[in-house]
Amino acid sequence: MEIKIYAPVDGIVKKIEDCSDKTFAQKMLGDGFLIIPSSNVFKSIFDEAKVSMIFDTKHAYGLEIQGLNVLIHCGMDTVNLNGEPFNSKVKVGDWVKVGQDLFEADIKKIKGLKLSVETPIVFDQANIQSFFIKDLKVGKVKQGELICSIDYTLKEEKTENVNKKIDAHELFSGVSKYEKQSREINKAVGGKENYAEAYNCMTRLRFSIKNKDLVDEKILKKIEVVKGVIWNGTELQVVIGQDVYKVKDEILKQNDFANSIAQSNGEHTEKVSLFRKALSMFSGIMVKIIPVMVGAGLIQAIIAILIQLNVMPDISFAQQVAGSAQTWIFDKDLSVFWVILFIAGKTSQYFMGIMIAWSAANYFKFDYILGIALGVIMCSPFLFGDGGQAGFGFQWVIINFGDLNTGNPMLDNISKVIITGLSTKIFVIIGAIYLAKRLNDWIKSWIPITLELMFRPFLIFIIVIPIAFFVFLPIWNIFETLFGSLMFYVGKMPLGIGVGIFVGLWQVTVIFGLHMMLAIISIIDFNNNGGQSIFGIAGSVSVWAQVGALIGVVIVTQNAQLKKQGVGMIAAGFLGITEPILYGINLPKKRPLYAGVIAAFVAGALMNVLGVTQRASSGLGVFEAIGFFSDPVMGGVGKISAVENGLFYLLGCAVSFGGAIGLSMFMYKERPSEKKLVKKTISKLFTISKLENNFSKEDEKEISIKLKQVLKLISNDDEKMIKSEEKKIQNYLKFETKIQSLIEKEEKMKNSILVKGKKALKNNNEELANKLLLKWESINFKDKLQELENLKIEAYKLINFSQLENFVNNKQNSIEEKLIDINFADKKMLNELIPELNNDLNSLKINYNLLEPKTLLINLDKIINDKKENIKASKKRNLS
Known part of the structure; x- marks a missing residue:
């Protein structure tokens, strides 16, 4: 076979033996030639070839043509530049024609770094029987010029290898x-x-x-x-x-x-804010007890359902007066079965402080046994007596500054110093365990070993327990009272707006890792209101909003790869996991995120008006609904019954889910248009110029009119052409997605058989292993894959990449010339703006992952913010 090779760039062609790197010179990677480039844009060297590989740092590319594997390696040791001087114009799987851009290299920059720009072009010899380079044109060449032809034959596949019988072992x-x-x-x-x-x-x-x-x-x-x-x-x-x-x-x-062991022993030097550390600590402590809370929550939900059906009596810790609907737990006529079920659901909630103490001891690397002992003391069952207020034990008012009547029941308690059991005082317990840890380390540093066993625990108990009850608890109660008072007013906002905002913002805080802050608010509200929270609905309802927004995208998108990606995320969403959805689609696309936030806000406000509260914890995602069919788990009284609470919760989720689907479908756009992106970039540039120069109103108006004329350079015909090519790209990606899905299906089926086969051999079951071997061999999608590959190639050929490249080059040159002529911005900044304008005009290919965006040289948003801050600071100095 014979193929022609054309010069990828202007430059000087040399024999491969002249390469300064002996790996190439000695033909370890195959025969070929090299070119020393004098221009920056490298183009395809074949009439038609497939991009088979692109190295991460974009300095080397693999092409495949008629069974030949070709490597184009730009520069020597350029891998160490981490891709900085390179800009890829293609992606793996693309078919490229002669003269079509492959990549761009900043040759001047590479030379400036004292690196060779020699570019070997070599052919892998692994499957070649004979290979000969004919009529190599050594010396100066121009891009696109015929420089040689390759005459070669491929090795024939040996029949014995084709028909080789695979053994099960x-x-x-x-x-x-x-x-x-x-x-x-x-x-x-x-x-x-x-x-x-x-x-x-x-x-x-x-x-x-x-x-x-x-x-x-x-x-x-x-x-x-x-x-x-x-x-x-x-x-x-x-x-x-x-x-x-x-x-x-x-x-x-x-x-x-x-490696993982080495990393775990390494030191982390990254600076983290105190606030971030506190959130991380709280999350690290609470995450360990989530399984217990969920397990007990499911039992509580079952109890609530049994009570609603009049199957189980409504049990209370406190002794009831005659005629009460509740039954005292020590009532002699109460079945022990109901008592056991009751304590199975309630105990872990009522004595959660003991588990928090253990988890905190674990987090702070404190003695577990001492941590649990402190937890048992701080949440002592002896404080509970007959249950006390809300079943959480008695309380002692040790200082009373007088009674208040503010109309806010939470705020009325601020005049009293109250001592209670610490079961629900999470931060008091965490603070006490942290104090115990520090005290423990200090005592160990000086106490004699002979006295440590007896006096170390004694000193910790005698110091930490009084501080926890008489210092930490009153301080926390003040914060809790003020916070509860604020939440009382938020909950009273008309039409549920306050709770709606809280619910709407939940997933936004998940993106930034700040949702634990909102979780703390919910937990405090939960504890203050007898085991129910108006804010506790946020995590669940907002999840359904983001899942709905994702489904809206899946329904309307014409991007087959995006649709496949979205479908794969839905299952995780139904289990309450939104991070893949947020980071993978909703946040990058922005509008789906907004749709989810709006839907969550509406649903949250509606549920607050209806009186819905989060009660028992019964899991995440679809399982969370069970807990809403429960009474408040700490003896509180809900505005609505357990059944109404559960049904209204489902209604709210339906509004959140369905509303987000509709809004997402309505708001979604496949990608930002080239014209809008250019307009946005120019607008930012104009804003910077206005901040730098005191333009008169007349000047501003004149410049604004001229900038509008710049946008007219992108005509309606241009936009129609781009939309036409976009449809072709979408069609091409459909075949690529089908191929990928088929490959994944084949791998999944074969891997499943491999697991079973290994198990069969382990059990010495030869017969089953051989059956599985036959089944494994029968799985072959080669013909179907080849058919799809051919269709994909044909679809790719229909895309007019040359027209798109001409559009970008022509429009970018015209826009740059116009912006220079208007003379409203710094010329250096205009030069630095070139990569951003290029990305704007290449929106189509970038959006469909057919092109890597160029690295931006400047951040316009940061420049605007910095200049605004400088102006504010200057005004303050002038005033002073």
Whole structure:
């Protein structure tokens, strides 16, 4: 076979033997040639080829054409530049024609860093029988000029390999070739202890070696996948070729455990704010007791249902007067079965403080037993007597500054210093355990060992317990009273607006990791109101809003990849997990996030008006509804019955879910248009100019009119052309998504059989293993995949990339010229704005992941904010 090769850039063509890097010069990675570029944009060198690989740092590209694998490697040691001088114009799987952009390289910058810009173009010889470069034009060439042709024949696949019978033991017991080769390489370089790190460039696996004497080069060179070994100081470069990724990943996988241990022993030097530390601490302590709360919550929900059905009596800790609807727990006529069920659901809630003490001791690395002992004392059952107020024990008013009547029942208590059991005083318990930890460490530093066993616990108890009850508790009660008073007024806001805002903002705080702050508000409200909270609905209702918004996107999007991604996230949403939804689609697309926030606000306000409160905890997602069919779990009295609470909760979720679907469908846009993005960028630039220059109103008006004319450079015909190409791209991506889904399906089916096969061999069940082997061999989607691949190629060919590239280049040049002519902004800033304008005009390809966005040189939003702050500061100085 013969193929023609065209110059990718302007430059000088040389023989591969002239390359300064002996890996290429000695043809370890295959035969070829090199070009020293003098222009920046590299274009496709074949009439038609497929992009098979792009290295992470965008300096090296693999192309596939008629069975040949070709590597274009721009520059020597440019992998260390982390992609900074490179800008990719294609993605893996793209089909490119001669003259179509592959990537852009800042040649001047690379030279300025004292690196060679030699660009080897080599052909992998692994599957080639014969290979000959004909009529190589050595010397100066222009981009697109024919520089040579390649005459080659491929190796014929050996019949014995094609018909080779796979053995069940080989399939189900063996390891992959990459796993085997990685183990051999790891051993030959002296093991994971002999290198600081392992990383790769496009073709080489690199190790930072500690001791060269431990590296066995002879064994290394004999390993099948290794094509050569090169030393660069203490860096060992193992030449592998395009399979280097898989080998490196397997090595890292094998080293994963050791790496994780090293990381866990490492020091974290990142500065974290006190507020963030407090939230992290609270989350770390509370997360350990969530399973207990959920398990007990489900039991409480069952109890509530049984009481509603008049199957189980309504049991109370407090002794009841005659004629009461409740039954005292020690009533002699009460069945012990109901008593056990009651305490199974209630005990963990009433004595939650003991679990918090244990979890806090765990978090602060304090003695667990002492932590539990402190928890038992602070939540002592002896304080409960017959239950006391709300079943949580008696309270003692030790100081009374007089009775208040403010109309706010929470605020009326601020004039009293009250001592109670600490079961629901989470932060008092956490504070006490932290104090105990610090006190424990101090005592250990000086107490004699002979006295430690007896006096260390004694000193901790005698110091910490009084401080917890008589210092921490009164301080916390003041905060709790003020907070409860504020929440009383928020809850009284008309039409449930206050709670609506709280619910609407919940998922926004999840994005920034601040939702624990709102959770604390909910917990305090829950404890203050007898085991129910108007704010506790937020986490659940807001989840359904974001899931609904996601489904809205899935329904209306024409992007097959986005649709597939969204469908895969729905299941997690139904289980109450929104992070993948938020970070994957709703936040990047923005409008779905807004739709979810609005729907959650409306649902939250409605549920507050209806009197819905969060009561028992019964799990996340779909399971959370069970807990709403419960009475308040700490003896509180709800505005509505348990059944009404549950039904109205479901109504609120339906409003949140359905409303978000509708709003998302209505608000969603596949991507921002080129014209809108350019307008936004120019508007920001104009804002900066106005802040820098005191334009008169006339000047501002004149510049504004001229800038509007700039936007007219993008005509209606341009927008129609872009929409037409967008439909073609969407059609192409449908086939790509189908191919990916089919590959995943095949892998899933085969992996399932592999697991069963390994189990069969482990149990010495040869018959079953052989049956599974036949089943594994029968799974083959090759023909279907090839059919889809052909359709994808045809769809790709229909996309007019040349027209899109011409649009971007022409419009960008015109816009830049116009902006310079208007002369309203700093010329340096205009130059720095070029990458952002390029991204704006390439919105179509960037949105569909056909092009990597250029790295921005300036942040316009930050510049605007900084200038505004400087103006404010200047005004303050002038006033003073």
